Amino acid sequence: MNFAAIRALARNDVRIYLTDRRAVIVGVFVPILIAAFFGYVFGGNDRSEEAGKIPIAVVDEDQSGVSRAITADLGKESLLTVQILTRSQAEERVRAGKVQVAAIMPAGFGNAATRALFSGRMRPQVDLLIDPSQSMSSRVVEGLMAQYGIQEITREAFSNDGTSTSGIQRGLSLPYVIATSRITSAQNIPYNGYAHSFAGMTVQFILFAGIDAGVLLLLTRERGIWQRIRSAPLSKSQFLFARTLATTLISLFQFALIYTAGILIFGVRISGSFPGFASLALAFCLLNAAFGLMLASIGRSASATRGFAMVVTLLLVMLGGAWVPSFVFPKWLQQASLAAPTRWAVDGLDAMTWRGQGLSAALSPVLVLVATAAVCLAIAIWRFRWED
Numbered sequence: 022m023n024f025a026a027i028r029a030l031a032r033n034d035v036r037i038y039l040t041d042r043r044a045v046i047v048g049v050f051v052p053i054l055i056a057a058f059f060g061y062v063f064g065g066n067d068r069s070e071e072a073g074k075i076p077i078a079v080v081d082e083d084q085s086g087v088s089r090a091i092t093a094d095l096g097k098e099s100l101l102t103v104q105i106l107t108r109s110q111a112e113e114r115v116r117a118g119k120v121q122v123a124a125i126m127p128a129g130f131g132n133a134a135t136r137a138l139f140s141g142r143m144r145p146q147v148d149l150l151i152d153p154s155q156s157m158s159s160r161v162v163e164g165l166m167a168q169y170g171i172q173e174i175t176r177e178a179f180s181n182d183g184t185s186t187s188g189i190q191r192g193l194s195l196p197y198v199i200a201t202s203r204i205t206s207a208q209n210i211p212y213n214g215y216a217h218s219f220a221g222m223t224v225q226f227i228l229f230a231g232i233d234a235g236v237l238l239l240l241t242r243e244r245g246i247w248q249r250i251r252s253a254p255l256s257k258s259q260f261l262f263a264r265t266l267a268t269t270l271i272s273l274f275q276f277a278l279i280y281t282a283g284i285l286i287f288g289v290r291i292s293g294s295f296p297g298f299a300s301l302a303l304a305f306c307l308l309n310a311a312f313g314l315m316l317a318s319i320g321r322s323a324s325a326t327r328g329f330a331m332v333v334t335l336l337l338v339m340l341g342g343a344w345v346p347s348f349v350f351p352k353w354l355q356q357a358s359l360a361a362p363t364r365w366a367v368d369g370l371d372a373m374t375w376r377g378q379g380l381s382a383a384l385s386p387v388l389v390l391v392a393t394a395a396v397c398l399a400i401a402i403w404r405f406r407w408e409d
Contacts, residue, residue: 074099074100075158076101076121077120077158078104078115078124079104079105079106083126083128083131085132087134087177088130088131091169091173095124108125111123115152117382118372121162122151122158122159125147129145134170135177137196138196144196144197147170147197147198148200150202151201151204153203154214154217154375163201166199167195170196213288215287215289217375221338221342224338224366226275227305228309229334231313234264235315235316238314238317239323261401261405266310268309268313292373292374293374297369297373297380297383297387298373301390304391304394307391308362310394311395311401315398315401316330317401318400318402337362341362341367342364342367342368368386369382369385369386
């Protein structure tokens, strides 16, 4: 066996790998980045700072001692961020994704629940309005409502004669009924989990296409094709406009095909404003084109730019809530993620599909996407090397 030849070939392959920055970045730094992100989001090294809390609304239509005590207990719970709202406000916030769950205690709840504690009859109903994309949150809130409900109702029932409730609570059933309602875009239209996943994956893979468009332009320089492009009767502004237009059209084609498959095969519905949905698609595809052009203007080589752009894109996708819901982020990261255009794109597409919101819900995401595209284009025009 020719060990010298084997050693030489192996050494050459290792050398080629180490000189390929893209391979090193993708193979080493990307896994480190993703692992660090998810490890931090889900606890890290027992970090003591405030973790992400579940935003809920409490509607107290009873205003009894029991209902107020349950509301106070929920407000002290470390897992929750509680807002006190009216029924209509709570329903609208759940529909818009501003809160994950709304717990509604009706008038007469305290007295009826106290009586039902002993008789088991005529139990009042607590309504839980839930965001169907966050079903785990509803289970957490339902469990906490049961815990604090039985605690406060038994305390109220036995407080008059001084009887201890510590042992009694274990043998009692819940003296009220919890009824959950999924707040979707319209009546009789069930929540479709594919709608959110299509929003996240569409954003991610169209951005990957934008990376390819930018890298392709860099390759034209490296392969000597640039001089032939320069010999065409085009000015710098005309060339940049043509590249932006082409990438936008390609992205729109990709966007349309992905959502057509989602609609025809997986039952995704555009239950909100179709003009709003179309505006979001156009704004995001324009941003993608500007992003790719910016990469081509600031990148030094195709391989290095691809690796760097992939890291940035994956970070934007993670912050955008495409992989995990943003409410599990630490509080500071929830606020920071609003600086990521992907967060606005995913939230906007959710609003136009399964949330069923109107055109007004698309305006802010569209403005953010267009403004970000303008910044990327400005950087591209400033840094683009036209002469060489």
